[in-house]
Amino acid sequence: MNDGRRALLLGAGSQIAPFLSHRLAESGWSGEALSRRSPPLTPPLHPAFAWRPHDAASPGLVLGAWDTVFSLLPLWLLPPLLPHLQGVRQIVAFSSTSVHSKASSPDPAERALAGRLAEAERKLLAICQATGMSCSLLRPTLIYGSGRDRNISLIAQFIRRHGFFPVVSPGRGQRQPVHADDLATAATACLQLPAPQGLTLDLPGGETLTFREMVARVFAALGRRPVILPLPALLVRACSPWLARALPGGYSPALLLRMNQDLCFDATPASRAIGYRPRSFRLEPGLLGGDHRQPSKS
Numbered sequence: 261m262n263d264g265r266r267a268l269l270l271g272a273g274s275q276i277a278p279f280l281s282h283r284l285a286e287s288g289w290s291g292e293a294l295s296r297r298s299p300p301l302t303p304p305l306h307p308a309f310a311w312r313p314h315d316a317a318s319p320g321l322v323l324g325a326w327d328t329v330f331s332l333l334p335l336w337l338l339p340p341l342l343p344h345l346q347g348v349r350q351i352v353a354f355s356s357t358s359v360h361s362k363a364s365s366p367d368p369a370e371r372a373l374a375g376r377l378a379e380a381e382r383k384l385l386a387i388c389q390a391t392g393m394s395c396s397l398l399r400p401t402l403i404y405g406s407g408r409d410r411n412i413s414l415i416a417q418f419i420r421r422h423g424f425f426p427v428v429s430p431g432r433g434q435r436q437p438v439h440a441d442d443l444a445t446a447a448t449a450c451l452q453l454p455a456p457q458g459l460t461l462d463l464p465g466g467e468t469l470t471f472r473e474m475v476a477r478v479f480a481a482l483g484r485r486p487v488i489l490p491l492p493a494l495l496v497r498a499c500s501p502w503l504a505r506a507l508p509g510g511y512s513p514a515l516l517l518r519m520n521q522d523l524c525f526d527a528t529p530a531s532r533a534i535g536y537r538p539r540s541f542r543l544e545p546g547l548l549g550g551d552h553r554q555p556s557k558s
């Protein structure tokens with residue numbers, strides 16, 4: 261990696277941003293990190309990356325000149341920003357394996373999300389090809405590791421609050437949670453590629469486990485005995501219209517039914533292209549967000 265180069269990080273509040281800023285700074289990079297709100301303080305961005313407020317959806321943008329742009333934004337926000345950048349030779353952008361896994365979801369909103377991602381990937385690759393910018397598209401599975409993810413940390417939050425976790429029986433859908441720092445390492449590894457024109461890589465985590473095992477690991481990391489409430493799949497399906505209104509935070513009932521669907525992806529192409537070697541799924545209370553104190557009763 262070259263020393264003293266300048267990078268722009270779009271999506272400073274992403275869980276990947278702190279890890280990426282540290283990995284880049286270790287190799288002599290500096291620059292700016294942009295998002296609408298100031299990013300959370302833990303874990304912090306490296307001071308080599310100054311935060312600047314920025315709304316990707318607003319007109320009249322000034323993004324300036326950079327060697328490399330890393331996008332941690334929802335991918336569809338990126339293609340319209342490209343005309344506002346100057347002199348950029350390389351883009352490393354995060355998409356999602358949802359492009360595969362939500363394409364045939366029973367929930368129309370999830371299918372639309374997969375479609376938006378796929379369309380954004382096509383647009384980005386086409387623009388980069390036309391303008392001679394090299395582009396790496398990275399598709400992670402479910403991300404954890406900063407304590408502020410909406411996957412593992414939310415499971416931990418539910419367990420802390422209620423003492424149990426509901427799993428649609430038998431909860432055998434396979435998962436490959438990926439640590440945000442492994443994604444940061446993968447993104448920086450793309451800098452070493454010989455000018456790739458449109459490389460797209462799935463980035464699963466280093467361990468495959470069932471949804472139920474994943475939940476049991478969260479209980480263990482919280483120092484609790486697993487209390488898993490089995491929900492009959494037929495009942496969840498029958499209650500889907502009600503659940504669509506009742507679930508908090510815009511979560512889809514399809515998410516519950518996916519607990520029995522394998523969401524596994526092949527890391528071999530990423531391993532060959534960029535030496536990708538993600539860690540196994542290891543949890544400590546510090547990775548779970550919220551209140552890390554041990555519960556008084558188990």
Ligand SMILES: NC(=O)c1ccc[n+]([C@@H]2O[C@H](COP(=O)([O-])OP(=O)(O)OC[C@H]3O[C@@H](n4cnc5c(N)ncnc54)[C@H](OP(=O)(O)O)[C@@H]3O)[C@@H](O)[C@H]2O)c1
Binds near residue numbers: 331332337354410
């Ligand atoms: N979370 C997952 O498990 C997961 C799984 C697969 C792929 N991914 C992808 O991986 C990347 C990072 O995911 P993440 O969950 O860490 O990120 P995230 O929490 O969704 O954060 C995205 C970042 O984009 C910023 N942002 C959103 N809308 C914006 C706008 N209009 N203008 C400027 N900034 C905007 C957000 O900050 P502000 O809101 O403050 O602007 C935040 O800094 C994303 O591309 C995501 O789609 C995530």
